[in-house]
Amino acid sequence: MANTADITASCRKPFVVNIGTSGYTIYPNELVDFIIGSNLPYAAKLLVLIVFRYSAGYQKPEFKISTKNMVQLLPIREQNIPALVRGLIKLNILKGGPYRSDKRGILEYNLAINLRYKTWDISFPSDRRTLIYELHKQAIEKENRTENQNI
Numbered sequence: 001m002a003n004t005a006d007i008t009a010s011c012r013k014p015f016v017v018n019i020g021t022s023g024y025t026i027y028p029n030e031l032v033d034f035i036i037g038s039n040l041p042y043a044a045k046l047l048v049l050i051v052f053r054y055s056a057g058y059q060k061p062e063f064k065i066s067t068k069n070m071v072q073l074l075p076i077r078e079q080n081i082p083a084l085v086r087g088l089i090k091l092n093i094l095k096g097g098p099y100r101s102d103k104r105g106i107l108e109y110n111l112a113i114n115l116r117y118k119t120w121d122i123s124f125p126s127d128r129r130t131l132i133y134e135l136h137k138q139a140i141e142k143e144n145r146t147e148n149q150n151i
Helices: 029-037 042-058 067-073 078-090 126-150
Strands: 004-008 014-018 063-066 094-101 107-113
Touching (some): 042 067, 042 094, 067 078, 078 107
Antiparallel strands (some): 004 014, 063 107, 094 107
């Protein structure tokens, strides 16, 4: 159990995520900064992070997820999921869309993060963007100091 973490999504059923030592992404930190610092509603931000984790986190170009699974992970009703996904695609954050519906009418989505994050149609509160920029700048300065001390 040392390599797992319990995460409770919106006070619903907990699910277990394995925290392995081999997981990493090759995408820039600025992309994550854009997600964190955006004015996206909580459910939208959570969906973007889920798609990021299960596509980029596993070095896959896209992530397949059904509406039934989204209901377990997101704090919104099942009937609102298509509008949420369409909205994130319209904002140029996600790519893809529904790729099939089974006989029971369950939609499944094939989603990916638009890696050209500077084209995302989102806004930032000026104070939050400044804070993220300052934290990023401080992290880089600290990293540079550490590298200089090791030389």
